[in-house]
Amino acid sequence: MDVSPDAVVGDPPTAAPPAVDVLRDVEPGDLDAYVRMRCDPAVMAELGGPQPRERVAAQLRRDLETVRDGSAWIKMIIPGGAAQVAGTVTLYSHAGISEIGWMVAPEFQGRGLAGRAVRAVLDLARADGRWGPIHAFPATTNAASNAICRSGGFAFVGAEQTAFGGRLFRTNHWVIDPSAQPDGSSAGRAGDDVVPA
Numbered sequence: 606m607d608v609s610p611d612a613v614v615g616d617p618p619t620a621a622p623p624a625v626d627v628l629r630d631v632e633p634g635d636l637d638a639y640v641r642m643r644c645d646p647a648v649m650a651e652l653g654g655p656q657p658r659e660r661v662a663a664q665l666r667r668d669l670e671t672v673r674d675g676s677a678w679i680k681m682i683i684p685g686g687a688a689q690v691a692g693t694v695t696l697y698s699h700a701g702i703s704e705i706g707w708m709v710a711p712e713f714q715g716r717g718l719a720g721r722a723v724r725a726v727l728d729l730a731r732a733d734g735r736w737g738p739i740h741a742f743p744a745t746t747n748a749a750s751n752a753i754c755r756s757g758g759f760a761f762v763g764a765e766q767t768a769f770g771g772r773l774f775r776t777n778h779w780v781i782d783p784s785a786q787p788d789g790s791s792a793g794r795a796g797d798d799v800v801p802a
Contacts, residue, residue, distance in 0.1 A: 626718060628680040628694070628725055630672050631665070635681060638690035638710075639665050647711045651744040653772045671697065678729070682722045684713060694722045696730060696739065703736040707750070720753045727757065731783035739783060742767045742776040754779040758786060 642648045643656045643664070656664070671677035677697035681690045692709030705726065707719045730736045743750030745764055754761075759779035767776040 625685045626721055627683040627685075628722055629683065631668050631679040631681055631693070633665070633669060635690060636662060636665055638681065638693075642692065642708050642710050645711060648708050651747045651750075651774075653770050653774070656770075668695075678726065680722065680726060682709065682713075682718055684716070684718055687713075691718050692722070694719070694726045696726055696736065698736070703730075703739045705739050705741050707753070714749070719749070720756060723753055723757055727781065727783045727786070731786060734784060736783065738780050741779045741781075742769075742774075743779075745775045745777050751777055751779075757781065 639661050640658060643661050644658055646655050649655045668677070668679045672679050677695060679697075680694045682692040682694065683689070684691050690710075691713035692707060694705065694707045696703065696705045698704075705723065707723055709719045727739065730739060741750075741754050741759060742765075743754065745751075754777070759781040762778040762780055765776060765778050766773045767778075768774075
């Protein structure tokens, strides 16, 4: 057994620190990740179904432009220890509000990645100061996304009809004002686990 000079005999060996998740801006090379998520029936079940593959490249180009011009943050979630993109978190302004949304590929779901990434983006928004209150509109039937809102400190506004991709959906409306949160309120849960790239 390899023991450090400061260890007391009988102490368990020190475990390696957990791998850290990374958030980075979307890049031109993320087309495969976009296709994996946006063309997947399970990922898109609450958003009207999978997108046609031919639309995904155009979406990536639009997303890259919004990141370049600063009108949106589109962060790719890379789980600690993985080489593959697991999902996205997007923060953007439209129709006079700031909205956050997220998706995670099926093989990475159930690991808490989206919740940690959402809290990390909210921390970035608090530090940035320009987004104001941030709204989320998960489908009423999307238990996982509604749980992320609830545990992330969002306040429930109510259920409503929301347009997305040319269709109307029954959604829950949640809102949070990152500037009103104590500094580090969500970082305590996510900051040690997620590092912006």
